[in-house]
Amino acid sequence: AQTVTQSQPEMSVQEAETVTLSCTYDTSESNYYLFWYKQPPSRQMILVIRQEAYKQQNATENRFSVNFQKAAKSFSLKISDSQLGDTAMYFCAFMKPKGGGADGLTFGKGTHLIIQP
Amino acid sequence: DAGVIQSPRHEVTEMGQEVTLRCKPISGHDYLFWYRQTMMRGLELLIYFNNNVPIDDSGMPEDRFSAKMPNASFSTLKIQPSEPRDSAVYFCASSPGREQRPQHFGDGTRLSIL
Numbered sequence: 001a002q003t004v005t006q007s008q009p010e011m012s013v014q015e016a017e018t019v020t021l022s023c024t025y026d027t028s029e030s031n032y033y034l035f036w037y038k039q040p041p042s043r044q045m046i047l048v049i050r051q052e053a054y055k056q057q058n059a060t061e062n063r064f065s066v067n068f069q070k071a072a073k074s075f076s077l078k079i080s081d082s083q084l085g086d087t088a089m090y091f092c093a094f095m096k097p098k099g100g101g102a103d104g105l106t107f108g109k110g111t112h113l114i115i116q117p
Numbered sequence: 118d119a120g121v122i123q124s125p126r127h128e129v130t131e132m133g134q135e136v137t138l139r140c141k142p143i144s145g146h147d148y149l150f151w152y153r154q155t156m157m158r159g160l161e162l163l164i165y166f167n168n169n170v171p172i173d174d175s176g177m178p179e180d181r182f183s184a185k186m187p188n189a190s191f192s193t194l195k196i197q198p199s200e201p202r203d204s205a206v207y208f209c210a211s212s213p214g215r216e217q218r219p220q221h222f223g224d225g226t227r228l229s230i231l
Contacts, residue, residue, distance in 0.1 A: 035219060043206060045222035091160065102148045102212050104162035104173060105220060 002027045002094050006108035013082055014116050020067075021077045021111045023092030030054075033095045034068070034075045035105070040088040048090070051075065079113075087115045119143070121223035123209050129229045135197040138226045141190055142211030150220060151184055151194050152208040160208075166192065167214075199230045 003026045013019045025034070036048040051059045051068050058066050063083075067076045079086055092108040122141040130136055142149045150165040164174040169186045177184070181200070186192040196203055206227050210220040 037222075043225050043227075045208060045210070045225075047219045047221070050219055098172075101167060101214055102165075102218070102220070104150055104165050104176070105152075105160075106162075107160040109159045 002029075002032075002096065002106045004092050004094050004106050004108040006090075006092055006111050008111045009109070010112040010114070012114040012116060015082060015084060017082055018078065018080050019082055019113065021079075021090050021092075021113065023075045023077070023108055025073050025075065025092070025094050027073070027094065027096065029096050031097060033097070034066075035093040035095070036064070036066070036077045037091045037093060037107075038086075038088045039091065039110070040085075045091075049077065082115050084115050084117060086113060088113060121209055121211050121221055123207075123223035123226050125226060126224065127227045127229075129231065130199060131231050132200055133198045134230075135195065136199045136203075136228060136230075138194040138207050138209075138228070140192045140194070140209030140223060142192070142209070143221055144190070145213065146211035146221075147214035148212045148220075149186060149192050150210040150212075151192070152210065154206040154208065154225070155204075163194070196228075201230045204228055204230050 005024045032053045034051045038046045038048050049059050049061045049064050063080045065078045089110045091110045093105040124139045151163040154160045163176045164184045166186045184194045206225045208225045210222045212218050212220040
């Protein structure tokens with residue numbers, strides 16, 4: 001079974017700073033997908049970014065980027081120029097494809113990110 | 118386009134009552150997932166369907182929980198009888214058939230069992 005570990009229960013940074021959230025995972029699979037989801041106080045689960053394990057290039061989405069280290073089984077999220085609206089819980093998630101299709105997500109415990117004005 | 122729609126948004130009921138949570142996936146999505154979120158256990162997969170067929174129900178806590186998907190546009194998660202430890206936020210998510218497509222979540226149902 002896969003496990004996902006987020007070692008930072010809470011982080012706090014000033015607005016406009018850059019912050020990195022860490023995530024490590026354990027799997028024996030070679031093909032898989034990794035995701036970061038954001039959950040603001042409204043409790044919506046919003047996809048931030050995703051990475052396919054067979055792609056060496058790190059994914060980026062505007063101010064969000066990842067540092068994917070497959071050998072180290074590490075998948076950190078970097079948020080540049082942080083904004084007050086980035087305050088939320090952030091969850092790292094793992095998915096192993098099943099028969100060419102989807103499978104359930106395995107989530108980490110989450111990191112509560114607070115952006116201070 | 119409409120996202121995943123869950124109802125009710127909040128449910129408060131007494132122990133022993135039957136609870137039914139509902140989900141309408143995004144049109145055209147082949148997969149539907151039910152997750153539960155608690156402070157103690159975080160987010161955990163309960164069950165998922167592919168083309169209306171249950172594929173993996175290993176996360177369903179016990180026989181009190183059941184899920185159905187009678188057609189491509191509707192699913193239910195039922196708890197009977199409910200217990201206080203079932204209190205949680207229950208999320209439904211859906212995704213297209215291709216493995217690389219992400220899951221889209223509904224807004225969740227906050228369930229409180231008194």
